[in-house]
Amino acid sequence: MKYRDYYKILGIAPDAEPGEIKRAFRKLARKYHPDINASPEAEAMFKDVNEAYEVLKDPERRAAYDQLGKPGPGSHDGFRPPPGWEGGFEFTGGGPEGAEAFSDFFESLFRRRGQPFGGPGADQHARLQLDIEDAYRGATRVLTLRVPQAAADGSVHLQDRSITVHVPKGILEGQHIRLPGQGMAPLGGGGPGDLFLEVSFAPHPVYRADGRDLYLDLPVAPWEAALGGKVMMPTPDGKVALTVPANARSGQKLRLKGKGLPGTPPGDIYATLRIVNPKVTTEEARRVFEQMAREVPFNPRAGIGG
Missing domain, CATH: 2.60.260.20 (Urease metallochaperone UreE, N-terminal domain)
Incomplete structure (x- = not known):
């Protein structure tokens, strides 16, 4: 199954406000509407834009989508939902041709009828930049992440979260530090996922x-x-x-x-x-x-x- 980057399709940032999402959708829907644009790729783009909007306009769907995290380079075509993923959504309209206009990615994640919403939270991935001296001696760092959170009223906002990271002596560039239970919190039931930090070294003046x-x-x-x-x-x-x-x-x-x-x-x-x-x-x-x-x-x- 191919991963769909809905933010990229609408040309917006992951922290875009609801008004920005709506404006981007209207602009692109007008641009690619088959009645206006007769180019061969217009119909496919129109469907992609509608699908992206169906997910990002709904706070609960958007929060669930953000839980997935973006797959690494080269893994988009072989994307699989994380273990324990539960969609819990029903598609109820929108799109030029009804539900059939949407991709396998959408169907797999958001049309699992009869399943309760919940399950464990998704793992998160981030990059941790260290000095070479940190890897030589070991170190402790405080990392601040901006993560999407669903509020009680259903709105989604970014919240800063600080995590203390103990860097083991001898860690190498490209290795991962796993922090159990520090990943995405689930929207309902289950425990949070894990946080995986990929280590990179900052440019050094000598080494x-x-x-x-x-x-x-x-x-x-x-x-x-x-x-x-x-x-x-x-x-x-x-x-x-x-x-x-x-x-x-x-x-x-x-x-x-x-x-x-x-x-x-x-x-x-x-x-x-x-x-x-x-x-x-x-x-x-x-x-x-x-x-x-x-x-x-x-x-x-x-x-x-x-």
Whole structure:
């Protein structure tokens, strides 16, 4: 069964007010009405617009539809209602050709005659953005979600809800944190669903994460690259001494084993060397470089015939 995004069909936001829904419907109904628009796709669009309006104009239907949540990318064509879903609605008019004009999606969710409304609430999905340091050490975050709520008078409004999230040490980008019972509350009977938080990492000024491994560009001075030795390198757990081999080249990658994101086994840190030349701003610095030019035989363009 194919998922139908009714908000997208009407061109409105999920938090649109009832007046906005009605105006959007009237505008699109006039645009695609078969008596006005003779294009091949007009009839199908007219049916879609009517179906979307039938759901979103009714507070109870709209709240139930919002409980479903939007499926992830690539799952629209294989959409299935969550376990325990109970429609409890009867279609009673509207639409250009009566009930037969509506999709299987609508029929499956809103025409289950004789079934009591209730059952468990739907699971919800959200994204949680963390710093890499949060995943390295573990953290506690307070997440604020805006969720649709059905009031006693049947109106639907968005309500802010704050949830404390404990981030486990070593969590990876793309993994999910499950919070049981923190999903959508049911409209009647049953318990709430679960909340699933997909973890993403905020852009970091130093590190790039790939699984449990961390990557960074490490600037080194020309003499550090030429002579080798220990240089101080940052890690999420503090600075460590990294051994640079003599005659290191720009772009060379060095590995710091076991210092990446925690796990079994932990990840590594890979430092790509970037040789940075100092600015020559004093006469003494100029004399040093002139002496190097005279005494160090080196042609950086030898490999290209320069």
